[in-house]
Amino acid sequence: MTTRTTLGGGSATAAAPRRAALRHPATRRDGLAATGFLLPSMIAFLIFVVVPTAGMFALSLFRWNLLSDGQFIGLQNYERLFSDERLWSIYARTAGMAIAILIINVALGLLFAVLLESRMPRWTRTIFRMSFLFPFVISSVAVALIWRFLLDRDLGLVNYVLGILGVSRLDWLGSSALAPISIVIVASWKMIGFSILVYVAGLQSIPTEYKEAAIMDGASAWQRFWRITFPLLSPTIFFLLIINTINSLQIFAEPVLLTGGGPGDASRTIVQFIYNIAFESFDLGYASTVSLTLLAILIVLTVVQFRISRRWTFYG
Amino acid sequence: MKLRRYPRATSALALTITLVVLVLAGIVMVAPFAWIFRGAISPTDAVLFKLPPDLIPEGATLENFGRTLQAVPFARFFLNSVTVASAVTVAQIVTCSTAAYAFARLKFRGSNILFALILGALMIPLQATIVPLFLVMSKLQLTNTLWALILPGVFSAFGIFLLRQHFLSLPESIEEAAKIDGAGHFRIYAQIAMPLAGPALATLAILTFTHTLNELLLPLVMINDTENQTLPVGLVLLAGRFEGGTLTMIAAGITMAVLPVLVVFLILQRRITQSVASSGIKL
Numbered sequence: 001m002t003t004r005t006t007l008g009g010g011s012a013t014a015a016a017p018r019r020a021a022l023r024h025p026a027t028r029r030d031g032l033a034a035t036g037f038l039l040p041s042m043i044a045f046l047i048f049v050v051v052p053t054a055g056m057f058a059l060s061l062f063r064w065n066l067l068s069d070g071q072f073i074g075l076q077n078y079e080r081l082f083s084d085e086r087l088w089s090i091y092a093r094t095a096g097m098a099i100a101i102l103i104i105n106v107a108l109g110l111l112f113a114v115l116l117e118s119r120m121p122r123w124t125r126t127i128f129r130m131s132f133l134f135p136f137v138i139s140s141v142a143v144a145l146i147w148r149f150l151l152d153r154d155l156g157l158v159n160y161v162l163g164i165l166g167v168s169r170l171d172w173l174g175s176s177a178l179a180p181i182s183i184v185i186v187a188s189w190k191m192i193g194f195s196i197l198v199y200v201a202g203l204q205s206i207p208t209e210y211k212e213a214a215i216m217d218g219a220s221a222w223q224r225f226w227r228i229t230f231p232l233l234s235p236t237i238f239f240l241l242i243i244n245t246i247n248s249l250q251i252f253a254e255p256v257l258l259t260g261g262g263p264g265d266a267s268r269t270i271v272q273f274i275y276n277i278a279f280e281s282f283d284l285g286y287a288s289t290v291s292l293t294l295l296a297i298l299i300v301l302t303v304v305q306f307r308i309s310r311r312w313t314f315y316g
Numbered sequence: 317m318k319l320r321r322y323p324r325a326t327s328a329l330a331l332t333i334t335l336v337v338l339v340l341a342g343i344v345m346v347a348p349f350a351w352i353f354r355g356a357i358s359p360t361d362a363v364l365f366k367l368p369p370d371l372i373p374e375g376a377t378l379e380n381f382g383r384t385l386q387a388v389p390f391a392r393f394f395l396n397s398v399t400v401a402s403a404v405t406v407a408q409i410v411t412c413s414t415a416a417y418a419f420a421r422l423k424f425r426g427s428n429i430l431f432a433l434i435l436g437a438l439m440i441p442l443q444a445t446i447v448p449l450f451l452v453m454s455k456l457q458l459t460n461t462l463w464a465l466i467l468p469g470v471f472s473a474f475g476i477f478l479l480r481q482h483f484l485s486l487p488e489s490i491e492e493a494a495k496i497d498g499a500g501h502f503r504i505y506a507q508i509a510m511p512l513a514g515p516a517l518a519t520l521a522i523l524t525f526t527h528t529l530n531e532l533l534l535p536l537v538m539i540n541d542t543e544n545q546t547l548p549v550g551l552v553l554l555a556g557r558f559e560g561g562t563l564t565m566i567a568a569g570i571t572m573a574v575l576p577v578l579v580v581f582l583i584l585q586r587r588i589t590q591s592v593a594s595s596g597i598k599l
Contacts, residue, residue, distance in 0.1 A: 049471060
């Protein structure tokens with residue numbers, strides 16, 4: 001270990017040499033302490049994130065079915081990727097469902113959070129807030145199974161209620177047009193409570209003085225929302241965009257249990273497809289290659305969102 | 317006066333609309349639970365699917381629960397799920413808080429690069445690495461054990477991020493005072509930073525616990541023996557009977573999986589919402 005302390009905290013590079021020299025002893029002691037503090041998480045990071053990620057690259061160069069020895073096939077899995085029309089149509093479907101879920105969470109979540117924060121008796125607020133959070137705390141499996149009952153074409157409660165309203169029976173889980181919509185509805189029903197919870201936290205952190213001052217100045221509710229609430233809430237919105245993008249691209253339990261990904265591939269998601277390739281067709285090499293594409297897409301999306309966010313988020 | 321009357325006049329109408337929208341949404345959120353609980357005490361599938369559903373089904377019975385418990389080892393699944401979720405939660409509290417403290421308060425070489433790597437890991441969900449993760453676990457000979465479900469959850473980029481954010485918000489003057497008193501980093505971490513991080517730690521614990529409790533893909537891939545299976549997979553096994561015509565049993569299974577979680581949530585809900593609110597969750 002060399003003792004070049006100017007690179008100390010990374011941020012210290014710009015510091016004057018004199019200050020860096022002053023900090024030297026402390027930095028060294030911190031380094032020792034930091035090793036101790038970081039060791040547990042870094043070991044887990046190495047074994048369960050770094051190694052699998054590296055392994056994914058290695059596996060993508062092989063044809064392997066778990067039973068026999070793997071066979072090195074170079075870039076064949078990647079070539080297959082580009083000619084795999086099924087994969088890209090599943091990606092298109094997944095993206096469609098994910099965008100819908102994302103919009104519902106970020107937009108409708110904000111609407112409900114604002115409604116929840118409007119003036120009302122405390123006990124009604126508690127009841128509403130709780131009812132939104134119920135689906136969030138239970139498993140996606142239970143959620144999907146409950147809705148499998150409710151969305152049944154002939155006996156389901158949803159079609160019964162729609163029937164009262166004059167809508168004829170819809171084949172929610174069996175038609176290729178409605179199956180992905182059902183996945184979106186069920187996944188959003190499950191996830192929206194978390195978005196609302198985070199939004200409410202964000203809204204509560206906005207000082208009431210701002211709002212009061214705006215009212216004094218004669219600003220309408222609409223103006224107050226867009227000029228005060230929205231900018232101050234932008235870091236929260238950004239957080240939810242990132243988290244919900246990552247989550248909605250990973251939908252798995254809902255299609256597996258509601259539709260089996262069908263009819264055909266109409267509601268199959270990419271994680272479900274990876275599972276099918278790896279643990280049903282036992283094509284681990286190709287499954288890894290497909291996983292890498294998902295990883296690449298997630299990273300690109302997050303980086304792009306971070307870039308764009310600099311233009312619209314406001315850290316007050 | 318005019319200025320004052322204006323917002324008040326809209327707020328009466330706005331409150332009505334708000335309440336109507338929220339009541340409708342609340343029904344959509346709660347009715348499915350009520351319906352499935354009702355199904356669990358229905359004597360037959362025909363009663364379960366009765367339309368319109370009556371609040372308490374005719375010939376209500378608790379028999380379905382007994383039959384479900386006989387068909388699937390639910391208690392065992394429950395124990396496994398709670399064990400895994402508790403272990404992961406405790407482990408994350410330790411690993412995330414120590415790492416977060418280091419990133420927030422210690423100056424060491426490579427901290428920026430390391431933190432960028434962890435930021436990167438935020439984008440690598442378990443779902444994307446499930447295939448090599450399965451191979452790592454089989455190499456370690458841990459598949460088919462609960463360890464295969466616990467260990468991948470020990471590291472959490474999100475947890476480190478959340479807690480680092482919190483530690484950064486603590487005033488440095490407290491720490492300076494402790495340093496002058498001769499306290500080392502570990503003492504500052506354990507006796508000052510951690511006690512002050514209560515809401516953030518609670519938020520992390522709640523999110524981790526529910527997330528781990530509800531995980532489906534990991535146990536589906538890692539576990540073969542029924543006796544080491546977790547609750548979500550147990551429900552999937554039970555749902556295999558969807559075509560078999562014992563829907564009341566499935567409803568009973570869902571009820572047994574869901575009701576305890578909801579009861580615990582009801583007891584803790586105020587604390588949960590408060591801690592998330594005060595942990596200032598953002599990026």
